Amino acid sequence: MKTSEGEIFEFSGLFMKKETLKKSYLDIVDFYYKSAMPGKRPLQNIESIKRTIDDNFLKIKGIEKLCLYRGWVEESKKDPNLLPVWNSLLKKNMIEKHEKKKFGVGYNFYKAINTQQNYDAIPTKTEQSEDDKKEEELFNKTAKYWDYLIANNRPEADRILEEANIKAAMISRSPMKKIVDSASDKGSLSSQKIIMSFVQIILQADKTHLAAIKSGDFRVTDFDELKKQEAKNATIF
Numbered sequence: 471m472k473t474s475e476g477e478i479f480e481f482s483g484l485f486m487k488k489e490t491l492k493k494s495y496l497d498i499v500d501f502y503y504k505s506a507m508p509g510k511r512p513l514q515n516i517e518s519i520k521r522t523i524d525d526n527f528l529k530i531k532g533i534e535k536l537c538l539y540r541g542w543v544e545e546s547k548k549d550p551n552l553l554p555v556w557n558s559l560l561k562k563n564m565i566e567k568h569e570k571k572k573f574g575v576g577y578n579f580y581k582a583i584n585t586q587q588n589y590d591a592i593p594t595k596t597e598q599s600e601d602d603k604k605e606e607e608l609f610n611k612t613a614k615y616w617d618y619l620i621a622n623n624r625p626e627a628d629r630i631l632e633e634a635n636i637k638a639a640m641i642s643r644s645p646m647k648k649i650v651d652s653a654s655d656k657g658s659l660s661s662q663k664i665i666m667s668f669v670q671i672i673l674q675a676d677k678t679h680l681a682a683i684k685s686g687d688f689r690v691t692d693f694d695e696l697k698k699q700e701a702k703n704a705t706i707f
Contacts, residue, residue: 479491479528479532479533480533481532481533481534481537482577483581484533484537484577484580484581486533486580488525488528491528491533491536492523492528494536494540494580495523495527495528495531495536495539496520496523498536498539498540498543499512499516499519499520499523500516501543502553502556503516505546505547505550505553506550506553506556507550507551507553509555510553510554510555510556511556512556512557513556513557533580534573536576536580537573537576537577537579537580538562538569538572538573538576539559539576540575540576540579540580541571541572541573541574541575541576541577541579542554542559542572542576543576544575544576544579545572545575608674608683608684609670611683611684611686612670612673612674612683613670614688615673615679615682615683615688616669616670616673618688619688622688630669630672630673631665631669633668633672634665634666634668634669634672635665635668637668637671637672638664638665638668
């Protein structure tokens, strides 16, 4: 998510700005160099590791991994011998039972010092802006209108559905193909979601349909040939 203050990383209600996330990783690296036995320290020198903690590192590791690392650090402060070898730690899988405990320790650490103190101004998932409410309301009205159109004006519904299928197929042949391939297998639920998203876009891009959707007067479903051609040629990108 983006804010006026830059990029915010979010994980399960825990928010961190990019620089805060980066600093947190550097704190852990410093701790290892100061506390761990030489054989457990990172293989690279500390400055080399600091240079590798860039944007890509943050996206790959993220807050979830950071919480795991921090949990190990917090539980090992009294006994540095408990610290794992750094390179092994980077490969740890949080599914294992004993690691879940350490993950929780790290999560609570950042939750306590960051969430409330630094990010009160960031809306939580339970808060919904007026724009979000309007968008959700329009989505629900469009879904109801589509059901009405199928039942009462099947030729127009079939025309829109055909256009939606064409648009979906166009995306699958575009440079985005690798992204949508897994979600656009013929007959899959996700494929239907993609098509229905285009149905929504097409309906809302048509002034006559949009007026009917917003007014709730779903009887406005008759169109002359000119209107049909206009809707068919409407640009939705």
